[in-house]
Amino acid sequence: MTTDIESIASSFLSELSRWEHFREVRDLLDWDMRTGSPRKAASLRSETVGVISDEMFRLKTSPRFGEYLLRLQDPGVASSLSKDVRRIVALEAREYERNRKIPQERYQKFAVLVAKAGAIWEEAKETSNFALYRPYLEQVVAMKREFVDYFGYREHPYDALLDEYEPGMTVAKLDPVFAYLRDETVKLLQSIVNSGCTLPGDLLVGDFDKASQRELSVQLLEQMGYDFEAGRLDESIHPFQTTINRFDARVTTNFRAHHIDFALFSTLHEGGHALYEQGINPEFAGTPLSAGASLGLHESQSRFWENMIGRSMEFWQAYYGRVQTLFPQFRDVPVSEFHKAVNEVKPSLIRIEADELTYNLHIMVRYEIEKSLVSGDIKVSDLPEIWREKMKDYLGIVPGDDATGVLQDVHWSDGSIGYFPTYTLGNVYSAQFRHQLQKEMPDYLNEIKRGNLLGIREWLKEKIHRFGNSEDPVDILTRVTGEELNAKYLVDYLNEKFRELYNL
């Protein structure tokens, strides 16, 4: 490597590290706003967020940064760079190109639009007034379709959007996988509903001291191997995980006085995200490799801990005693009943409250709608009706108003079209990983029962976490499981689990 290239690579990396410091700041500002910064501070605060975001944008779109990328992508040069630096260059170049394809004037117009659309969405949701929201959503969809043309695509226009959240994912890959999962899930759900059998979900309703709930969350995070010296647990309205810096992977949850399950499973979910972040190779710090490989991969880790571990019988055989100690009302409830309660299946209107089985059907509704909106096959004005039809077809229930129907999610108002599928992808991946874990560590359920989760955590770290964003998601999946995307394992897992629980 010539000195010239060495010095360019080093300037390029130090520019990225500078960007990372601003990212730390932006994410701390955000964490602070969501965990209790005072109401009146919000307006000045959002200006501060704007200053930092501008700085980040400027760094990565500067002619100097473009020049670095150009020089480092030169085929004669690339071979002299380390594998990691080549990957960093490739990731940054992809983002740089993507950003450059949209004229700046259109970007700005879009930013203004989504700021407005977000506020309107809130009002529309509150008053269940789709007509109010419709013109804004129409503009968002129109601009996203315009962006798709700028980005370009090979087969389906939706691919250009999917790629932003799940690099390499396409409609051609998703369609058969999702259709199979949807049909099998609908079948299983119908069997459950027709069986007349119910699980005792109402056991989870009562009065639950928040300090004790917090104690339980802390204990379970510790059991998972979450490192409290490199993170912290706080409360926020909507639980989330955020990585302030490489050694600061924070988790939030929400303690609900009358529902013990909400904080519990939110903690396991966000804790799963955090384990991914805490497991990344520390040498990647300050580079784009220090991140999850995709939203779907990230979600596979949170869902794995929330559902496959956290709703298993073995998990509660190990930890139910803690629940009984902290909440004496469970003293006479056997563990088998508690396990049934946390696995109750019940078609419901709201995605974020859905159970493990029906959750994916909520995603199918959104995936199919997004695809057709982007291709132009359906119009925004048709959405409420299409929503009701799909809910009826897949879940067998129909929302009484749009607030609990098409207006329920924030995503579209901020332009996040192509994001929803990553939730179900996470579930599909997690079942594929689970299958592989079972092969490589046949005793893993017994380990859980013995209250030893650390072996599983090590396996995930060794196979997935430590690689961070140094490989594409599909490469991680095939390296770990030997297969590409395959919903069979999720379908098998769901059938086995719920047929047993519901005596089918």
Next chain:
Amino acid sequence: MTTDIESIASSFLSELSRWEHFREVRDLLDWDMRTGSPRKAASLRSETVGVISDEMFRLKTSPRFGEYLLRLQDPGVASSLSKDVRRIVALEAREYERNRKIPQERYQKFAVLVAKAGAIWEEAKETSNFALYRPYLEQVVAMKREFVDYFGYREHPYDALLDEYEPGMTVAKLDPVFAYLRDETVKLLQSIVNSGCTLPGDLLVGDFDKASQRELSVQLLEQMGYDFEAGRLDESIHPFQTTINRFDARVTTNFRAHHIDFALFSTLHEGGHALYEQGINPEFAGTPLSAGASLGLHESQSRFWENMIGRSMEFWQAYYGRVQTLFPQFRDVPVSEFHKAVNEVKPSLIRIEADELTYNLHIMVRYEIEKSLVSGDIKVSDLPEIWREKMKDYLGIVPGDDATGVLQDVHWSDGSIGYFPTYTLGNVYSAQFRHQLQKEMPDYLNEIKRGNLLGIREWLKEKIHRFGNSEDPVDILTRVTGEELNAKYLVDYLNEKFRELYNL
């Protein structure tokens, strides 16, 4: 005002507002580190703080910023600026000139030195090893003396350092005021000690539930008129107040399981600082006018609430019932006893644990030492001995080691020489303000007894807070009280209060 000047003034102000956004970020990073950011995150975090601090430094030392100042200070121009903008220009020009006087190479050397000195000080304090710290403190003092020469001064070299913390303050002004206060305090303290009379301070030792302590702190802040929608209360090892933005004046305290008074009076103290910040004219936001006028003025507000209000009989007549409700062990303790307990006078070695009366003597020790160090009349190697002598002369006690003597404070290790006097200045100012309050609102003690603190808070806001940093401290003092610095009111107040409490 010509368009040219208008546009320069507006660019200048927007540069300052940008600086303020970075300041918000820096102070949030700091708040976060002191209220629970994880241990392992510290190293990467300090790099982030460095990036932001550099950005702030660069903004205010850029040639462009200097050019703005030059243009706006032009006598032909200044008259066309508003009074507030003229003040902003004057404040910034003072800081700009001050910064420019030190060659950048010396600044950098100093920054490296104090980083090192801080770490060494910690170790030296822990092992009570002054010899370890001495060479570093010698270098700090030498460099501060060098800076004094760069800054220049009229009468006493120490004036050049004082001015940074208390604009306009000089040794010539302080010496007589402090000497009088010192002599009168020593006399009063001797009478107390000789009287053989003691107050029941041990009433405050016991077991105090932290959640109840928190509840009490919140209630008292609310009573003071602290706006929780523009601030929040957290816990940290050392209590502090920090203003994240104009509508986010945060307070921290520390709940000690076995001492009820620590969190209580820390909350009142930091709450007093916060009321100052919350009371500043909101139109000053984003400019250097949105700050306290000096450290001494700021301290006058915290001390006023902590001591003059918070340790008064009337305050406890209003609020002692809350203490008794939250802590049943006080059920049979009369309010008069509790009032005595929180006013116990007891010469002690550690400044931050000192009572209201002896606190100023701790400051006198430091003020006299700093002055002589800067003038070169004493040497660093003499400090432990001088410290012991002065403690004996003023407080009648002598530390058994340097950890509880000359090594106890962090200030000198970070180069803060000239800072200590502002603590006692705060006490002097607060007594002057109290005297004036008594004249203008003769019923104020009855108002406190009735549990109405808001009238007092309004008076302070009207007279002091709302002006922020738009006037020099001496101008605020003379505008409000009609007098310059005068320790008579503090001496009278202390004599009256403690002679009654101790039956002298």
